[in-house]
Amino acid sequence: xLKLCNIKKQYPQFQLQCSLEVPKNCITALIGPNGxxxxxxxxxxxxxxxIDGGEIELxxxxxxxxxxxxxxxxxxxxxxxxxxxxxxxxxxVPILSQMYPEFDKxxxxxxxxxxxxxxxxxxxDFSTGMKAKLKVLLxxxxxxxxxxxxxxxxxxxxxxxxxxxxxxxxxxxxxxxSILISSHISSDxxxxxxxxxxxxxxxxxxxxxxxxxxDCYGILKVSGEQYNTMxxxxxxxxxxxxxxxxxxxSDKQFYLENMPELTIEKCSIxxxxxxxxxxxxx
Amino acid sequence: xxxLLIKDWKLLKNQGRFFIVIIMISILISLFxxxxxxxxxxxxxxxxxxxxxxxTLSYDNYDNGMxxxxxxxxxxxxxxxxxxxxxxFLTFGFWLIFFLIDLLVFSIRYSSRxxxxxxxxxxxxxxxxxxxxxxxxxxxxxxxxxxxxxxxFGILGLFSLxxxxxxxxxxxxxLQQILTESLSMIIGASAVFCxxxxxxxxxxxxxxxxxxxx
Amino acid sequence: MKLIxxxxxxxxxxxxxxxxxxxxxxxxxxxxxxxxxxxRILARELRVSALTVKKSYDILEQEGFISTIHGKGSFVTSAxxxxxxxxxxxxxxxxxxxxxxxxxxxxxxDQEIKELFHIIMEEL
Numbered sequence: 001x002l003k004l005c006n007i008k009k010q011y012p013q014f015q016l017q018c019s020l021e022v023p024k025n026c027i028t029a030l031i032g033p034n035g036x037x038x039x040x041x042x043x044x045x046x047x048x049x050x051i052d053g054g055e056i057e058l059x060x061x062x063x064x065x066x067x068x069x070x071x072x073x074x075x076x077x078x079x080x081x082x083x084x085x086x087x088x089x090x091x092x093v094p095i096l097s098q099m100y101p102e103f104d105k106x107x108x109x110x111x112x113x114x115x116x117x118x119x120x121x122x123x124x125d126f127s128t129g130m131k132a133k134l135k136v137l138l139x140x141x142x143x144x145x146x147x148x149x150x151x152x153x154x155x156x157x158x159x160x161x162x163x164x165x166x167x168x169x170x171x172x173x174x175x176x177x178s179i180l181i182s183s184h185i186s187s188d189x190x191x192x193x194x195x196x197x198x199x200x201x202x203x204x205x206x207x208x209x210x211x212x213x214x215d216c217y218g219i220l221k222v223s224g225e226q227y228n229t230m231x232x233x234x235x236x237x238x239x240x241x242x243x244x245x246x247x248x249x250s251d252k253q254f255y256l257e258n259m260p261e262l263t264i265e266k267c268s269i270x271x272x273x274x275x276x277x278x279x280x281x282x
Numbered sequence: 283x284x285x286l287l288i289k290d291w292k293l294l295k296n297q298g299r300f301f302i303v304i305i306m307i308s309i310l311i312s313l314f315x316x317x318x319x320x321x322x323x324x325x326x327x328x329x330x331x332x333x334x335x336x337x338t339l340s341y342d343n344y345d346n347g348m349x350x351x352x353x354x355x356x357x358x359x360x361x362x363x364x365x366x367x368x369x370x371f372l373t374f375g376f377w378l379i380f381f382l383i384d385l386l387v388f389s390i391r392y393s394s395r396x397x398x399x400x401x402x403x404x405x406x407x408x409x410x411x412x413x414x415x416x417x418x419x420x421x422x423x424x425x426x427x428x429x430x431x432x433x434x435f436g437i438l439g440l441f442s443l444x445x446x447x448x449x450x451x452x453x454x455x456x457l458q459q460i461l462t463e464s465l466s467m468i469i470g471a472s473a474v475f476c477x478x479x480x481x482x483x484x485x486x487x488x489x490x491x492x493x494x495x496x
Numbered sequence: 497m498k499l500i501x502x503x504x505x506x507x508x509x510x511x512x513x514x515x516x517x518x519x520x521x522x523x524x525x526x527x528x529x530x531x532x533x534x535x536r537i538l539a540r541e542l543r544v545s546a547l548t549v550k551k552s553y554d555i556l557e558q559e560g561f562i563s564t565i566h567g568k569g570s571f572v573t574s575a576x577x578x579x580x581x582x583x584x585x586x587x588x589x590x591x592x593x594x595x596x597x598x599x600x601x602x603x604x605x606d607q608e609i610k611e612l613f614h615i616i617m618e619e620l
Contacts, residue, residue, distance in 0.1 A: 026546075027545075043496065047352065048353065049495040071355035078349055078350055081350040082350050084293060084341050084345075084347055085344075086293055091288075091289075094285075097285075098284045098288060099285035099355055100355070148353075172536055172540075172546070192545070210548065214508075252506075264506075
């Protein structure tokens with residue numbers, strides 16, 4: 001559905017260089033610390049910036065060959081950009097009807113009612129959470145095949161986040177759709193995404209299926225002596241701790257079976273991020 | 283593009299009350315103002331209203347809104363096209379309204395010959411406003427709203443200075459003579475010039491937008 | 497489908513899913529020909545990745561418990577209850593073998609292993 005082949009973007013203090021792919025019927029997550037390059041990658045996909053190298057392919061076509069028609073198949077929600085705050089939802093509906101032939105007005109208005117989004121209030125007067133929900137609803141309102149969501153759950157409380165995530169799960173039930181989502185809130189992604197790209201300082205450091213990450217990756221907490229005597233072949237990262245080291249492994253089963261005396265924990269995406277960013281590469 | 287037109291129209295509708303006030307003022311001035319002021323005020327008001335075109339650019343840029351706008355299924359060329367079209371509609375539309383108001387009022391207040399004299403000035407102002415927009419829109423697109431606005435007014439200031447110099451240097455008489463001699467040619471040339479600058483401005487704006495990154 | 501996933505368990509989620517579905521089939525909760533929910537629907541219910549659900553469905557298909565018809569979905573095959581029970585027994589056998597050889601390899605005597613076995617059995 002979407003392919004980034006070795007795209008490069010040079011800024012004075014920062015360089016983005018990455019490849020990623022969002023297959024059909026897949027929810028792909030792009031995670032990483034602030035300033036890692038997530039927004040840059042999204043801007044490149046949406047044509048907001050020009051790339052210095054590499055290729056972007058959408059729906060099987062190279063980026064420059066995309067027609068406005070093709071672009072109606074993309075639904076976007078950006079975290080720090082949206083419709084002018086002086087507009088009301090009632091104003092936006094005709095705009096979208098014109099721009100997107102498949103805009104489903106009834107469904108959209110129904111969803112707005114469901115989430116208590118007043119049609120006659122200026123967007124500026126919405127709370128952060130309501131603005132975020134509106135953006136996601138707008139992205140999903142026109143039967144887009146590809147959703148590009150940049151931090152869609154930021155500013156939402158737990159309940160609202162779960163509602164948005166459930167909307168996304170429901171969205172995936174019909175047709176051949178894909179989602180590319182970036183988020184800080186990893187716990188959201190664990191229950192939603194199929195695969196994860198981890199980006200740091202402009203480079204993709206890790207790409208795994210969520211299942212592999214949650215089932216095979218693990219954190220080992222070991223003392224200094226244990227570290228020196230153990231089999232280190234399946235370790236990816238090492239981090240110094242007060243008690244010794246915490247280690248990231250991509251094969252916790254191996255350690256569960258052969259070194260059951262070690263403290264072995266399941267890994268959350270958050271912990272992977274911390275280890276990949278702060279840990280020493282092994 | 284229609285979607286963008288709807289958007290800009292809705293944004294301006296929010297300022298609806300302001301527009302009505304302006305039209306009321308125009309009517310009042312035409313009805314009760316002294317002769318010397320009549321034509322000028324309405325053209326000034328048209329100018330003020332066409333400034334709203336520039337304000338839609340500000341609205342778009344505000345709060346990083348351009349990023350989202352350009353992620354919609356429109357090309358940058360279409361975005362620029364819509365702005366110019368909107369500018370034309372709005373300027374011409376309001377100019378027409380004020381022109382008709384003036385026509386009505388003056389035909390009541392003044393003799394037909396006097397009204398005609400005043401009303402002949404109106405198209406000139408229309409042309410000047412279009413000229414102003416021709417260089418303001420690309421400036422606003424290239425530089426952010428604040429800078430753009432300062433620059434357009436700066437250029438206006440320079441222009442006024444130029445007129446002032448011409449008057450001071452006593453060249454006004456010479457200018458007036460040229461005008462009366464080949465009036466129709468000058469009118470024709472000016473009209474063409476205005477349209478041309480509008481067109482060139484459009485091309486330049488498209489280039490600016492296509493290069494810009496958000 | 498009423499499945500309970502333990503996210504804190506060391507057991508991979510796909511194994512939890514396939515294991516629980518297997519149990520349902522063995523115990524007759526899912527009868528022959530019953531349709532399983534689509535991958536996406538189950539993924540939504542359980543709040544897990546669709547790929548994980550797909551993996552568990554693939555395993556179930558490999559082991560002969562379900563069959564997938566493209567475009568229609570997955571259905572429980574005519575499972576032979578006895579064969580399934582046999583398979584479970586075989587699994588228990590191999591795990592016991594594994595435990596015993598491990599015990600022996602780290603120096604436990606057969607007596608110690610038997611005692612340990614009884615203690616654990618009492619506890620469970």
